[in-house]
Amino acid sequence: MTEQDPGPTGGADRLDRHPAIDYGLDAKGEQWFLKALQAATPGLTFLLQRFQRGWLRTDLLAGLAVAAYLVPQVMAYSAIVGVPPVAGLWTALAAMLVYAVMGGSRVLSVGPESTIALLTGLAIAPMAGGDPGKLATLAAALSLIIGFWCLVGRVLRLGVVADLLSQPLLVGYLAGAAVLMVVGQLGKVTGTTVQGESLVDQMVSFTRGLNGTHLATLWVALGTLALILLIHFLLPKWPAALIGVAAATVAYGVFDWGRLGVKAVGAVPDGIPVPSIPVLSVGELKALLVVGLGVAVMAYSDNMLIARGFPAPALPGERPSERDVDPQSELVALGGVHVAVGLIGGFPVSSSGSRTALAIASGARTQVYSLAAAAVVVVVLLVAGPILQWMPQAALGAVVLYAATKLVQVSQFRRLWGFRRREFALALVTLFGTVFYGILAGVGIAIALSLLEMGIRLARPHDAVLGRVPGLAGMHDVTDYPGAQTLPGLIIYRFEAPLFFANVGELRRRVQLVIDRETEAYPDAPPRWFLLNVEANTEVDITAADGLRELQGDLAAQGVLLGLVRLKRDLYEPLRRAGVVDLIGEDMCFPTLPVAEEAFVEWARTHPRVVG
Structure with missing residues (x-):
């Protein structure tokens, strides 16, 4: 935007700007001692100002x-x-x-x-x-x-x-x-x-x-x-x-x-x-x-x-x-x-x-x-x-x-x-x-x-396979809804805890259990994509990142592609630095669940399963 550009408030109906004020975000100046004293004596400050x-x-x-x-x-x-x-x-x-x-x-x-x-x-x-x-x-x-x-x-x-x-x-x-x-x-x-x-x-x-x-x-x-x-x-x-x-x-x-x-x-x-x-x-x-x-x-x-x-x-007019x-x-x-x-x-x-x-x-x-x-x-x-x-x-x-x-x-x-x-x-x-x-x-x-x-709760957290429920918007834990449905060949799995050294092994065991159960239930339509919903995985350490790399190798050996859904920037950056994103591919990282489902349907249409 140039100096001549009036910006989004320009034109006949533009709003006139007023001078900016000091919001006190930069603690400089001669009042630092007074501010420190007030911070250390909140009781006295309240009595002097509001009693x-x-x-x-x-x-x-x-x-x-x-x-x-x-x-x-x-x-x-x-x-x-x-x-x-x-x-x-x-x-x-x-x-x-x-x-x-x-x-x-x-x-x-x-x-x-x-x-x-x-x-x-x-x-x-x-x-x-x-x-x-x-x-x-x-x-x-x-x-x-x-x-x-x-x-x-x-x-x-x-x-x-x-x-x-x-x-x-x-x-x-x-x-x-x-x-x-x-x-x-x-x-x-x-x-x-x-x-x-x-x-x-x-x-x-x-x-x-x-x-x-x-x-x-x-x-x-x-x-x-x-x-x-x-x-x-x-x-x-x-x-x-x-x-x-x-x-x-x-x-x-x-x-x-x-x-x-x-x-x-x-x-x-x-x-x-x-x-x-x-x-x-x-x-x-x-x-x-x-x-x-x-x-x-x-x-x-x-x-x-x-x-x-x-x-x-509570006092009159006081915020909680x-x-x-x-x-x-x-x-x-x-x-x-x-x-x-x-x-x-x-x-x-x-x-x-x-x-x-x-x-x-x-x-x-x-x-x-x-x-x-x-x-x-x-x-x-x-x-x-x-x-x-x-x-x-x-x-x-x-x-x-x-x-x-x-x-x-x-x-x-x-x-x-x-x-x-x-x-x-x-x-x-x-x-x-x-x-x-x-x-x-x-x-x-x-x-x-x-x-x-x-530590026990984080190491053994709740997990869920997600599916669609007729008449109910969104995706939900299939255990909670007996009528839930999933797409053949696609598993969307949620592990509800930060990923770290104490639970990445449990994650790999649970994922393999889900893969085995799905394959046993639908031998004619075994898993082809395994999407890990990481919306609850707000943190990751290097041990967990290495565990995801190993998980990708386990799934690849079974002909299953690993993907990540609901990947936030705070999690994306450490996974990228650890090489996880490059390993699974940027194209297997999805912002939302509907986008991931649509991508799988399109991929499955162009990659028919080879029988025999």
């Missing part, structure tokens, strides 16, 4: 409701890690404040979570040697290391890790974590000493020490648990855990349970800790780097699954995509949270589905509810120390047992059984792997099984 004053009341009320549920919960989770209960409050405070600024979800409740707490406790306990101070240092250091791995994951764009845990594996993993949580609290709720690192060792130790059960401690735990469950079922909107623990604390002081030997939390530090960097030996650092990677994967997976499972309520949580940005947010938590002496966190659901049910629209809950935590830290020291440890153990009951999703096991037995079996394998090999190994088993299952 409406009318939301403040419901967000504040939701924050109070979440805080009432959160305070006893996070203190109980501290016991799982093995650190003082006040560390749970420090951790929750830092996590809520930082995520409100850096997080992409408007309603996600980030902070201490049972499975991550258990994973942390099991990972650092052998390194601490029973020293509470060492446990606190290791927990804080592990938080910093998780923050490091999250930021590394963002640089490498590893947000896809969240998709490696399929639903069956998560169901089994959470159930296994619940078993470990219960076993981990047996000593606290019975007043006995339970030793051992494995589940079997701990159960043996618990059984041997049953005769030494402290009955007063056991009754406190059972009574607190019974009260929590009763409130949960009768008044589900009430903060059952807070009421149960508060009642146990009041009863401890009124009835002087300390005189009976019931252990309490004891002195609780006042105020908020000063940020500091935990000191580790080189050996401890190396060990925590490995452990931290596994915990980071699980914490991030939990975060993304709960963020997707509890989307924020604006409610989506960016997996890559969440890596930065989770990394920032863990850095803050580690600096104030906390322990690794994730997100809580129960607290998030409570926030939504209470009307929360933005992370202002988390800021309100954080303010309540500050008040508790500043003025509630003398009250918290009378809190029975057995009551906190009861809160952990209550949390464990929520992790065992019996309905999900039933659903998997009814849907597909194989997925039910995967859930059971993950459950037992987590229980008997530990929660960190359970994470590895879950991811390995996810990858194995995906």
Whole structure:
């Protein structure tokens, strides 16, 4: 088109052009720092640009409701890690404040979570040697290391890790974590000493020490648990855990349970800790780097699954995509949270589905509810120390047992059984792997099984021979339609998976099976063309390309021509570079199924089959 050519808009009715604008596609100029800051702080950006004053009341009320549920919960989770209960409050405070600024979800409740707490406790306990101070240092250091791995994951764009845990594996993993949580609290709720690192060792130790059960401690735990469950079922909107623990604390002081030997939390530090960097030996650092990677994967997976499972309520005029949580940005947010938590002496966190659901049910629209809950935590830290020291440890153990009951999703096991037995079996394998090999190994088993299952599906995908169905447009799987028809001498076959090293051998076996069946069924009209419908074959590696060359040789030895149908450019180019296109011929590559059928009919007319 020349400068004088008015182009497609020329003439009397042409549209006048207007100046082009800057669409922001080229990130240059002096605003790059501002753009990077906004990308790293989506929560703060939303609050500054879009928060409406009318939301403040419901967000504040939701924050109070979440805080009432959160305070006893996070203190109980501290016991799982093995650190003082006040560390749970420090951790929750830092996590809520930082995520409100850096997080992409408007309603996600980030902070201490049972499975991550258990994973942390099991990972650092052998390194601490029973020293509470060492446990606190290791927990804080592990938080910093998780923050490091999250930021590394963002640089490498590893947000896809969240998709490696399929639903069956998560169901089994959470159930296994619940078993470990219960076993981990047996000593606290019975007043006995339970030793051992494995589940079997701990159960043996618990059984041997049953005769030494402290009955007063056991009754406190059972009574607190019974009260929590009763409130949960009768008044589900009430903060059952807070009421149960508060009642146990009041009863401890009124009835002087300390005189009976019931252990309490004891002195609780006042105020908020000063940020500091935990000191580790080189050996401890190396060990925590490995452990931290596994915990980071699980914490991030939990975060993304709960963020997707509890989307924020829609706002007026908001596009659905604006409610989506960016997996890559969440890596930065989770990394920032863990850095803050580690600096104030906390322990690794994730997100809580129960607290998030409570926030939504209470009307929360933005992370202002988390800021309100954080303010309540500050008040508790500043003025509630003398009250918290009378809190029975057995009551906190009861809160952990209550949390464990929520992790065992019996309905999900039933659903998997009814849907597909194989997925039910995967859930059971993950459950037992987590229980008997530990929660960190359970994470590895879950991811390995996810990858194995995906590999099996890709290596043994669904396939189909396509034919015409009278009265129905298009071509369809002949297995689905008993009245389907095919052209004599022509087989159109679809292999529904990317082609790669693990399934090209299966492709060749399936193709030969189809050829043999067709020849057996129609000996007077055996196959002459075999057209591979590659619309589902979006990828190919060099092994698969070589396998197609070998397939062409097998078919040629039987007098059958190989062709490709629905060949896209993304697949055509690697097949051309591998020599597959030249081998089968450009004339045997067809853009559509009707074109391929017409080409075969014309070819068959000019190439009659020689009999004899």
